[in-house]
Amino acid sequence: MSYVSDVLEDLKKKSENQPEFIQAATEILESIEPVFEKHPEYQKAGLLERYVEPERIVIFRVPWIDDEGKVRVNKGYRIQFNSAIGPYKGGLRFHESVNLSIIKFLGFEQILKNSLTGMNIGGGKGGSDFNPKGKSDNEIMRFCQSFMTELYNYIGPDTDVPAGDIGVGSREVGFLFGQYNRISNEHHCVLTGSGLEYGGSLVRTEATGYGLVYITEEALKQRNDSFQGKTVVVSGSGNVAIYAAEKAIMLGAKVIAMSDSSGYIYDENGIQIPFIKEIKEINYGRISEYLDYFDDENLTAKFVEGSNNIWDLKCDIAFPCATQNELDGDSARKLVSNNVKYLSEGANMPCTLEATEILQKAGVVYLPGKAANAGGVATSALEMAQRSSKLCWSFEEVDSRLKAIMVNIYHCIDQAAKEYGFEENYVIGSNIAGFIKVANAMMAQGVV
Known part of the structure; x- marks a missing residue:
């Protein structure tokens, strides 16, 4: 068996109850095997063993009170997967299907997606098995405030910057940001997808x-x-x-x-x-x-x-x-x-x-999604840039930058696919192009 196959088999044994994560890992690892043939120094550094393991997994309870006065408890997650090229960046998903496997697969994909944007952002993901559907605005607010009270300990503008995902729209982001702001007493860019009134970016919705x-x-x-x-x-x-x-x-x-x-x-x-x-x-x-x-x-x-x-x-x-x-x-x-x-x-x-x-x-x-749907996180990074410089770009400027990023992603994955002999296989092209940038950053920073 090859080095990549050995790592994948070991990962399957360790994560056998995490089918979504194994599915994502199998697709990615099998497609980047040619990279290790070309770069044996990656294997010598044990790079892949570190790459497949999150740097940090945070799991916490989220107690909240519904409109009937009953105490409810949900489970919260934040996976900080890889920060080699920048602070963790990835959405929060609120849906009853959320579990550790799903959050790990999303975070694992996010590493490559963020890399492909060309922006300096690492991969992370989070969420809860809380479902906003059917809940009142007050119930959602109380849940978000409880969720952020714990998540606050692990995020920050230069550490981890979450955003929205399924079940987390502008309403939820607003409640989450309000609680973060209340605790920190500082108006940081710690959640992207914010409302325009408090630092958000045009085009982020689109x-x-x-x-x-x-x-x-x-x-x-x-x-x-x-x-x-x-x-x-x-x-x-x-x-x-x-x-x-x-x-x-x-x-x-x-x-x-x-x-x-x-x-x-x-x-x-x-x-x-x-x-x-x-x-x-x-x-x-x-x-x-x-x-x-x-x-x-x-x-x-x-x-x-x-x-x-x-x-x-x-x-x-x-x-x-x-x-x-x-x-x-x-x-x-x-x-x-x-x-x-x-x-x-x-x-x-x-x-x-x-x-x-x-x-x-x-x-x-x-x-594939890691290339095709990267526009959201790319524009989140543009939002971070605007907020750090206290500027607000026009719709046309952000849209133009977004289009340029997506066009560049296409040509990056196309070039990587051709370079490794898989012309028009954009799954392999996406995985290789995204992985090499992260791998080189990990190599430069030593065994950490």
């Missing part, structure tokens, strides 16, 4: 979705193609999905379907994004409510229960933007049979390993 489209646009451009006239299917209807759909439409595409956990809406004439924004960002409603915006004479959309079935639809471009492992082998085979040409991941690891293999073998241009 960043992940816009970035997803920008990197896909560059892939299209390199093939003398464009979004003009393309049909697009977007899973999810959260922040990433909404703004990916919006930007794709701006570039001439037609988004024909979007989903949430209850099912999906389909309209061959194209989804109208302003209605989706009102449902999801203002009313916090269900995707099926989209049909209520039309009278019977003008209704061309339909709602279909079961969100996974969205991949049965014929499209040119697929954007899985919902959650991890939402797109399995059967869904990938359906997409291929319907002649999908491009798939870019808006969510973190939305395709299973089987689905990834099927899509790549079929020649689909496949852009």
